Amino acid sequence: MPRAKGRGRRRARPVTAQGAREAAPVVLPPIHVAGRAKVVVSAAALDGVARERLGGAAADTQRRISRFHTLTKEHSKLAAQQARAGSAAEAAALEPQIAAVSREMARLGGLDWYQRASLLGQSRRRGGDTSRWLVPRLRELRLDAQGPLRLLDVGALSCLNYARERAWIHATPIDLHAQEPGIHEHDFFDIAIGAGSASPLFRAPFDVVCLSLVVNFVGDPAKRGAMLRHAARLLVPGGHLFLVLPRPCIDNSRYLDAARLLAIMRHLGFEQRHAHYTAKLAYHLYRLDAAAPGAPAEEAGEPRFKKKLLPGAGPGMNNFSIVA
């Protein structure tokens, strides 16, 4: 990982009970529900929620990260149900469940803890961040010779992931909840490219968009599809999308496998250039069809790829899916 060497090196902060107590206020992610509506859990509403003591063992951290993912999905589902509710009373009836899920997320330490734990997971000892795989692929494609590449790193936990390549990669790291001053606190879904963009960061399209362990962070399958579609909107024609998912999302899901992911990506205008699976992660590099720039417009009516059981789906598998 580029940030691991040299003067700019920063150590991942260990996740400790002390660290968790200091991580105030509790900040939970805005959760996207149907359309462009967002539900933001108010930190004030969660004041006083006692944090669990955080163990230092990797297995314990992994268990908590996985629980945090489950809670994010539950929250998203409940929030979507609430948005669809036929009456105010029906919507209000869901409040206690939403509050219970929010409290458990807060007890785990909220998004702040989750990001620190994920950063720890990126540490050199555990294999480094996923840019270490991407950079050599971009070099193989000779993109290092084409002038500075504009790269959007979505869900960046460190602003130094691409620092070693700064001569040819100009990275823009963003996150919903920035952990470092060099990361721009910005919602990916709010980015609109063009001269009229509110931020100078987004006036021109990107050559590379990185969605590394971000799509699986989004709870709603339709929102995951929307994220991939939005990536296409932000890319130059022929630009590249780097997508990393936990491996079980692809090889142990009732609803998604490598063939279906490929079909979804083709539908969105991407051609796969590389796929690489490690024991834990599935790395993909796609190229946006240069002849048909921009993602297909949001389709009215039924999505082309619905949540559909795959042949061979069975017990013991997970329910990860992408609707597009």
Ligand SMILES: C[S@@+](CC[C@H](N)C(=O)[O-])C[C@H]1O[C@@H](n2cnc3c(N)ncnc32)[C@H](O)[C@@H]1O
């Ligand atoms: C697992 S973590 C980061 C993973 C990191 N990129 C890596 O490869 O290890 C997922 C991150 O995605 C961020 N995220 C999720 N949805 C986002 C959005 N709509 N805009 C910006 N960041 C988002 C979350 O805040 C969280 O920090």
